[in-house]
Structure formats: structure tokens, C-alpha cells
Amino acid sequence: MGVEDVYVELDGVPILRGVCLNVERGETVILLGRNGAGKTTTMRSVMRIVPIKSGRIMFEGRDITGLKTHDVARMGIGYAPEDRKIFTDLT
Known part of the structure; x- marks a missing residue:
């Protein structure tokens, strides 16, 4: 999966500026940063929950x-935000 030069604006305010990320098959990646750094917006962009102004999202060469979000999910891409207690039996 690749995030290539992605820009996101919300209400005219730049949120992401030129974000690039590449994740190879079988690789585990952690987005780490302080509050407001753009971690959630990056993942929401990948899932197509928030629109991107420019750049592109690639998955398996496509x-x-x-x-749309549901089409991205059908391809096998998922997003589980923290603190949602989705996996209650895991510690």
C-alpha cells in the first residue's frame, strides 16, 4: 500500500501536507506522533473517510x-481506531 504526496484540507485549513508512506505485504507499521500530528487523518484518508485534495492512495498496484469507503473495505483494507473497545479480550 502506498500513500503518495497526499494533501488534506479541512475547512480550508491544511491538515496533511505531502504525506508519503509505503507498506509492503506482511509488514507491520505504526504511525507514532503527538496529538494533532495527522495520524488519524492519514488513516481516514487511506480509508477514504476524509477527501484528499491531491496525491494518491495505491493498493496492490491499483x-x-x-x-468510496465501502469499496476500500471490500479490498481488505481496515481501520480500527484506538479506544473503541472493539477487541475487549485483548490486552
């Missing part, structure tokens, strides 16, 4: 930038 540009998925224009897809």
Missing part, C-alpha cells in the same frame, strides 16, 4: 484514490 490507484484507489477515487474509491
